[in-house]
Amino acid sequence: MARDLPAIAASLDRYLTERWNRPVRAVDLVETSVGARRGNILFDAVDGERRHELVLTIYPPAGTVIFGVEAETEALRLAEAAGAPVAHVFEVCTDGGWFGEPFFISSRIPGDSLPRNILRRVAQDPTLGARVGSQLGTAFAAIHAVDGADAPADLRRWPLDASPSAASLDLLEEQLDEMLQPAPGLALGLRWLRDNQPDPPGRQRLVHGDVRNGNILVDGTGLTAILDWEGCHTGDPHEDLGWLCVRTWRFGGDALEVGGFSAREPMIEAYQAAGAHFDPHAYDWWKVFGTLRWGLGLAKQARQHLDGTYRYIAMAGSGRRVCELEYDLLRMLSKLL
Amino acid sequence: MQDRPTAAEVLVTIGEYLDEEVLPAVEGALRYKTLVAANLIKVLERELAAGDGPQRRERERLAALLGVAADGEDLTGDLLRLNAELQARLRAPELPSREFLLAARAALEASALDNLAVNKPGYDRYDQAIEVD
Numbered sequence: 001m002a003r004d005l006p007a008i009a010a011s012l013d014r015y016l017t018e019r020w021n022r023p024v025r026a027v028d029l030v031e032t033s034v035g036a037r038r039g040n041i042l043f044d045a046v047d048g049e050r051r052h053e054l055v056l057t058i059y060p061p062a063g064t065v066i067f068g069v070e071a072e073t074e075a076l077r078l079a080e081a082a083g084a085p086v087a088h089v090f091e092v093c094t095d096g097g098w099f100g101e102p103f104f105i106s107s108r109i110p111g112d113s114l115p116r117n118i119l120r121r122v123a124q125d126p127t128l129g130a131r132v133g134s135q136l137g138t139a140f141a142a143i144h145a146v147d148g149a150d151a152p153a154d155l156r157r158w159p160l161d162a163s164p165s166a167a168s169l170d171l172l173e174e175q176l177d178e179m180l181q182p183a184p185g186l187a188l189g190l191r192w193l194r195d196n197q198p199d200p201p202g203r204q205r206l207v208h209g210d211v212r213n214g215n216i217l218v219d220g221t222g223l224t225a226i227l228d229w230e231g232c233h234t235g236d237p238h239e240d241l242g243w244l245c246v247r248t249w250r251f252g253g254d255a256l257e258v259g260g261f262s263a264r265e266p267m268i269e270a271y272q273a274a275g276a277h278f279d280p281h282a283y284d285w286w287k288v289f290g291t292l293r294w295g296l297g298l299a300k301q302a303r304q305h306l307d308g309t310y311r312y313i314a315m316a317g318s319g320r321r322v323c324e325l326e327y328d329l330l331r332m333l334s335k336l337l
Numbered sequence: 338m339q340d341r342p343t344a345a346e347v348l349v350t351i352g353e354y355l356d357e358e359v360l361p362a363v364e365g366a367l368r369y370k371t372l373v374a375a376n377l378i379k380v381l382e383r384e385l386a387a388g389d390g391p392q393r394r395e396r397e398r399l400a401a402l403l404g405v406a407a408d409g410e411d412l413t414g415d416l417l418r419l420n421a422e423l424q425a426r427l428r429a430p431e432l433p434s435r436e437f438l439l440a441a442r443a444a445l446e447a448s449a450l451d452n453l454a455v456n457k458p459g460y461d462r463y464d465q466a467i468e469v470d
Contacts, residue, residue, distance in 0.1 A: 176428075181417065181420070182417065182420035182421040182423070182424040183420075183424065184420050184423040184424040184427055184441070184445060185445040185446075185448075185449060187423075187424045187427040187428055188427050188438065188441055188442060188445060190427075190428070191427045191428070191433070191438070192438075195432065247463075247468075254463040255463075255467070257467060257468075263467075264467070280470055284469040284470060287468070287469065288469070313370050313373050313374055313377075314369070314370060314373045316373075316377070317373045317376065317377055320377070320380055320456040320457075321456065321457070323449050323452035323453050323456055323457070324453065324456075324457055324460055326445070326449045326452075327446065327449040327450065327453055327460065327461065328465070328468075330442055330445055330446040330449055331446070331465045331468065332465070332468050332469045333442055334442065334446070335468075335469050335470075336469060337435070337438055337439055337442060
């Protein structure tokens with residue numbers, strides 16, 4: 001259901017006028033991803049002679065989020081301070097009186113986020129894909145430079161001295177238990193992951209958790225921002241590298257591991273050049289993990305459709321995509337077993 | 338005998354209607370959902386054409402792998418039972434032999450390929466040479 005944009009504009013006028021202590025008007029509101037539980041509304045704030053290009057992010061109802069708006073925006077600030085391309089946070093508010101739920105207001109960054117638009121840009125500019133791959137490596141190095149101990153406590157999914165791989169596997173085991181039918185192909189992946197865990201990172205780091213083609217902004221110059229920090233946590237940095245390179249996020253550009261637009265090498269070279277540590281086994285392990293994670297995620301979508309939690313035809317379709325992830329997993333295991 | 342059109346003919350008819358009349362007329366979220374629906378119709382067409390051959394082959398592979406007999410009337414029940422048995426063995430605390438893991442992987446890949454032939458034909462064309470070292 002679309003949101004009531006005129007009412008949101010009126011609330012923004014009052015909020016920004018009060019906060020900035022001068023008359024401000026919110027205009028040209030556009031809701032992206034209409035119907036999503038998390039609201040993202042683009043708008044311009046008219047501030048005297050100036051116009052600020054901004055984004056209002058309204059949180060989903062409490063109980064459906066892992067942590068609050070303060071933790072997420074603090075992670076954004078840490079990532080920005082470390083040099084990662086992210087939106088700048090201007091306002092954070094936990095008061096549900098304005099828009100029903102807590103929200104934050106951040107800078108609006110130019111670029112495309114739709115994967116097919118990004119792949120179209122890359123097809124038109126032969127240097128763009130590898131450049132974005134390299135920029136992602138540099139951005140990851142910045143994010144992963146943030147020590148887990150400095151991240152907000154709410155972002156710790158497990159104790160800082162725990163093994164991220166073991167703790168992450170426990171979460172997948174639970175999801176496998178919840179499946180509507182046995183899935184031995186996914187169970188085999190879990191078995192391999194359990195028996196071949198990488199050495200834990202020396203220290204846990206800030207991990208975004210969902211960087212993929214679809215959660216990045218790209219324009220003609222290259223990568224402009226990394227979006228959607230709602231799943232960030234402390235953990236093993238290789239989780240981010242492996243997840244980005246899961247085949248699903250290539251949208252048909254299979255031979256280019258990074259989002260279908262770049263080979264792995266430009267990303268890893270930039271990552272290491274920026275001082276980050278890369279372990280090939282940990283990379284393979286987290287890529288297998290990411291493939292299994294998304295296979296279970298698709299099965300969960302189908303389950304939520306079938307049990308009536310969230311009746312939506314695209315989530316029914318997700319159930320028939322589990323075999324894609326299972327197949328990718330089994331092909332990787334043909335080399336790894 | 339059911340009257341014509343057959344189930345396969347009904348699916349083709351719905352698919353044509355979605356492709357030729359509905360899709361050109363819708364946009365945004367509705368277009369996306371219609372694309373999903375049109376794709377699912379084609380999945381069902383292929384599933385119907387494949388018959389129960391894939392399930393029978395899956396049952397044979399799993400029974401051979403697990404060393405049990407399974408050849409009754411209840412194909413779906415057998416498949417649920419055999420897949421649950423294999424999953425339990427793969428999740429047991431004791432490490433299965435490498436030979437068993439390799440045989441299980443090969444059997445599961447064969448079934449995944451049969452599922453892909455229905456759900457996403459051509460997905461297996463990519464050779465995956467670069468994926469892991």
